[in-house]
Amino acid sequence: MRMYILISVLSSALLSCVQIVNAEQNIKNYSAKDVLSFVRIAQVLPSPDNREVAYITYNINTSSEDKKWIYSLYIKNKMKQTKLLVRGYDIESINFSPDGTEIIYLAPGKKFQSILTVDINNKQKNKLYEFTQDISSFKLSPNGQYIAFIFSSEKPTPTINKPVNVDTDYQNSQLYVFPIARTDLIKPITNPKISVTDFDWSPDSKKLAFSYQPRDGAAYVNENKINIINLEKSIIKNIPFTDKHTGIHPSYSPDGKWIAFASNLPPSTFAQPLNDDIILNNQVCITDTSSLETHCLSNTFNQNPFILGWNSKSDAVLVLDAYKSTGYYIYALNINASTPIKLISNIDGFIEPLTISINKNHTALGFGYESVVSAPEAFTSLVEKFQLTKISHLNDTKQRSSLGNTKVIQWVSSDGMNIEGLLLTPKNYNANKKYPLYVAVHGGPAGAWGKRYLGGCDEYGTMIDPTTCWQNLLSLGFVVFQPNPRGSSGYGLSFRLANYADFGGGDYHDIMSGVDYLINKGIADPKHLAIGGWSFGGYMTAWAISQNNRFKAAVEGDGNTDFISFSGTSDIPTYYERYLGTPFWINNKLYLERAPIMHVQNIQTPLLIMHGENDVRVPLSQSRELYTALERQHKPVKMIAFPKQHHVPTDANVIFESIGEVDSWLKQAIK
Numbered sequence: 024m025r026m027y028i029l030i031s032v033l034s035s036a037l038l039s040c041v042q043i044v045n046a047e048q049n050i051k052n053y054s055a056k057d058v059l060s061f062v063r064i065a066q067v068l069p070s071p072d073n074r075e076v077a078y079i080t081y082n083i084n085t086s087s088e089d090k091k092w093i094y095s096l097y098i099k100n101k102m103k104q105t106k107l108l109v110r111g112y113d114i115e116s117i118n119f120s121p122d123g124t125e126i127i128y129l130a131p132g133k134k135f136q137s138i139l140t141v142d143i144n145n146k147q148k149n150k151l152y153e154f155t156q157d158i159s160s161f162k163l164s165p166n167g168q169y170i171a172f173i174f175s176s177e178k179p180t181p182t183i184n185k186p187v188n189v190d191t192d193y194q195n196s197q198l199y200v201f202p203i204a205r206t207d208l209i210k211p212i213t214n215p216k217i218s219v220t221d222f223d224w225s226p227d228s229k230k231l232a233f234s235y236q237p238r239d240g241a242a243y244v245n246e247n248k249i250n251i252i253n254l255e256k257s258i259i260k261n262i263p264f265t266d267k268h269t270g271i272h273p274s275y276s277p278d279g280k281w282i283a284f285a286s287n288l289p290p291s292t293f294a295q296p297l298n299d300d301i302i303l304n305n306q307v308c309i310t311d312t313s314s315l316e317t318h319c320l321s322n323t324f325n326q327n328p329f330i331l332g333w334n335s336k337s338d339a340v341l342v343l344d345a346y347k348s349t350g351y352y353i354y355a356l357n358i359n360a361s362t363p364i365k366l367i368s369n370i371d372g373f374i375e376p377l378t379i380s381i382n383k384n385h386t387a388l389g390f391g392y393e394s395v396v397s398a399p400e401a402f403t404s405l406v407e408k409f410q411l412t413k414i415s416h417l418n419d420t421k422q423r424s425s426l427g428n429t430k431v432i433q434w435v436s437s438d439g440m441n442i443e444g445l446l447l448t449p450k451n452y453n454a455n456k457k458y459p460l461y462v463a464v465h466g467g468p469a470g471a472w473g474k475r476y477l478g479g480c481d482e483y484g485t486m487i488d489p490t491t492c493w494q495n496l497l498s499l500g501f502v503v504f505q506p507n508p509r510g511s512s513g514y515g516l517s518f519r520l521a522n523y524a525d526f527g528g529g530d531y532h533d534i535m536s537g538v539d540y541l542i543n544k545g546i547a548d549p550k551h552l553a554i555g556g557w558s559f560g561g562y563m564t565a566w567a568i569s570q571n572n573r574f575k576a577a578v579e580g581d582g583n584t585d586f587i588s589f590s591g592t593s594d595i596p597t598y599y600e601r602y603l604g605t606p607f608w609i610n611n612k613l614y615l616e617r618a619p620i621m622h623v624q625n626i627q628t629p630l631l632i633m634h635g636e637n638d639v640r641v642p643l644s645q646s647r648e649l650y651t652a653l654e655r656q657h658k659p660v661k662m663i664a665f666p667k668q669h670h671v672p673t674d675a676n677v678i679f680e681s682i683g684e685v686d687s688w689l690k691q692a693i694k
Contacts, residue, residue: 052498055492058479062399064390064391065080065115065378065391066079066378066389067391067401067402068117069387070119071383073384073387073403075100075123077119079096079097079114079117080095081095082095083679090675090676093111093112094109094115094130095109095114096108096109096117096126098126099415100143105415108126111130111131112130113136115129116160120167123143125140125143126140127163134153135153135155135158138161151170152206158175159175160222162223162224164228165225165383168204169201169202169228171224171231172198173196173198173199174199175196176193193238193239194239195215195218197212197213197219198222200231212252218236220244220247221234223273224275225275225279229253229255230252230253231251232249232251232252232284233252233273234248234271234272234284236248241594241595242594242596245269245301247265247269248265249265249270249273249282249284260315268286269286269305270286271286272285274332278337280311280337281310282310283307284308284309285301285305285306286305286319287304287305287306288304293517294523296601297601304516305326306319306322306328307328307356309340320358321360322356323352323356324515325512326516327345327469328344328354328356329342330342331353331381332381337358338359339355339357340358341353341355341356342354342356347443347513348444348472348473348505348513349371350473350474351373351376351473352368367409368404370409371474372394373392374390374391377483386406387406388406389414390403392411395426395477396426396476400416400417401414426450427494429445430445430446432446432537432541434540436537437532440509440529442537443507443514444505445474446502446546447497458502458548458551459502459551459692460546461553462534462537462538462553462555462574463505463556464506464563465481465556465560466488466556467512467558468511468526470512471507471513472506473513475493477493477494478493479492479493486671486672487672488671495686499693501553501689502546504537506534508534524613526617527563527617531570535567550575551692552573552574553574553578553689554568554577555577555580555685555689556580556582557580558670561584561641562619563582564582565579565584565626565649566619566622569626570622570625572628575629576628577631581671582649585618585649587614587615588645589642590606592644593641594640623652624656626653628659629691630658632646632650632660632662633646633662633684634662634664635664635669636664638670646662647662663681665681
């Protein structure tokens with residue numbers, strides 16, 4: 024059954040095309056079924072002694088008409104035997120019980136996402152606690168006697184329709200604590216007038232450090248502060264440093280002497296509106312739990328680290344950060360700010376950031392890991408001596424002989440800036456032949472392409488971008504170009520901020536100069552070019568085809584195309600205020616000049632538009648505006664809206680069908 028709405032369908036004459044024959048390359052056609060056939064990794068957690076490993080996988084039964092993500096919880100025990108403990112829906116956030124006999128996790132209860140347990144030996148399941156709405160995050164106290172959790176701030180659907188006051192009718196996430204043995208004693212420990220975003224237990228289980236913002240929503244993330252609550256005395260203290268700086272992701276050191284957290288960078292004269300964006304640029308700081316004095320640590324090359332936890336000696340904070348087109352590196356930041364940072368991971372494959380967990384003793388890490396030709400599997404490594412240990416063998420039987428190759432390429436942009444990206448080629452690539460070229464533009468704009476498994480797509484959890492299913496594109500006959508233009512992550516702060524007040528300027532020329540580089544090298548056929556992207560990649564796709572008519576087909580997913588209307592309807596209303604420098608009511612010059620909707624009369628490229636109906640990041644109206652303007656001019660356009668989907672599709676049926684739609688549309692660039 025089709026799970027999307029066709030808003031407009033072009034004539035069959037426009038969509039008809041010849042079947043692409045891959046006999047020369049000797050590779051089989053790769054389809055949405057192949058993309059969704061392998062098993063993904065959701066989380067990997069070593070036991071405290073690292074002798075056991077729990078991990079979650081998810082996959083789709085592609086033979087079923089109604090496709091769903093099925094989750095499985097496994098344990099690899101001390102005898103190296105793998106046992107399936109639970110199979111079901113939406114399993115997440117695994118923890119070992121204090122005595123090591125159970126796994127505690129989140130999964131659906133009767134109505135809401137709840138805390139459950141499963142016995143490792145007899146597989147007996149038990150629902151520990153179900154709240155009045157979804158529990159989004161929980162942590163077991165170090166002494167194993169309490170659980171703290173926060174719930175989803177999204178209110179359940181009301182049974183009675185009534186007007187909503189957007190100023191007051193919202194719900195903040197609160198922090199709750201209860202004894203495991205007495206779920207009837209659950210109580211909130213934070214004020215409902217603030218929204219809790221993250222928290223961590225002290226090693227003695229007597230305190231909780233938590234980050235909070237004045238109200239729920241992505242628009243308030245830069246207003247996060249950190250408090251410490253003494254549970255025995257009900258005393259709350261703030262970390263003074265966060266009175267004037269942002270503070271998120273608090274993490275206690277194992278010895279209890281420090282709290283690490285991420286904070287915004289010191290002010291700079293360049294790109295000031297972007298500089299304090301905690302999501303875009305940050306540093307790790309630590310607070311002395313006795314004096315509450317704070318100092319910040321040496322930073323990573325990319326200056327945007329994510330805290331994983333501490334090492335067992337309490338003398339370094341482990342972080343993850345992007346590094347060029349490699350993917351992600353793990354670093355150790357010493358508590359002595361003058362000590363150079365240490366690279367922990369020394370591998371060339373892709374560590375999946377959403378899968379990483381550090382064990383209770385801070386000695387081992389678990390994560391999903393993949394390479395260009397190897398599907399994701401569960402791996403572990405010691406912290407002090409990083410070395411991959413493969414835990415799962417779920418995809419070993421997959422035939423990967425037909426997968427293509429990935430290589431790093433570099434070129435010089437129109438203004439002389441050096442730019443890097445990736446070139447994906449089929450298995451039997453012929454260097455003497457020119458190929459149709461598909462330009463894949465990443466999101467963000469502070470995303471980055473890394474060397475991922477070619478049999479999949481650009482994906483994080485069940486969020487899968489259907490414009491980026493690499494082997495599909497290679498099988499169609501394209502070579503794939505993944506540019507990392509200015510504004511991308513992984514290349515340092517100045518490069519990441521180099522698109523400030525210049526959307527559609529230097530970044531656009533970086534991409535197009537890369538296309539020209541591949542044409543001049545005899546790799547790309549200038550008569551058969553296509554482009555596509557999601558989110559910011561969707562914006563850049565729409566912008567590119569409004570600036571030139573070189574592309575024969577384009578796919579735009581959830582793209583922001585009207586900067587002024589976006590600023591009043593998105594859940595991040597200050598996005599363009601930060602990137603363009605001012606609100607539009609003060610200076611709307613760039614809001615108008617760089618918005619694709621203002622150049623829609625120039626678009627001639629056949630465009631497929633895809634958008635989630637429930638997207639609050641880039642509202643559906645952005646795509647409707649673009650579609651309507653093109654349709655009224657009788658331009659070749661088709662729009663598909665995904666019911667109940669947010670910014671990136673997660674429904675397995677939608678993903679399956681949308682991949683096929685992308686494939687069909689892009690064939691126009693090859694025929």
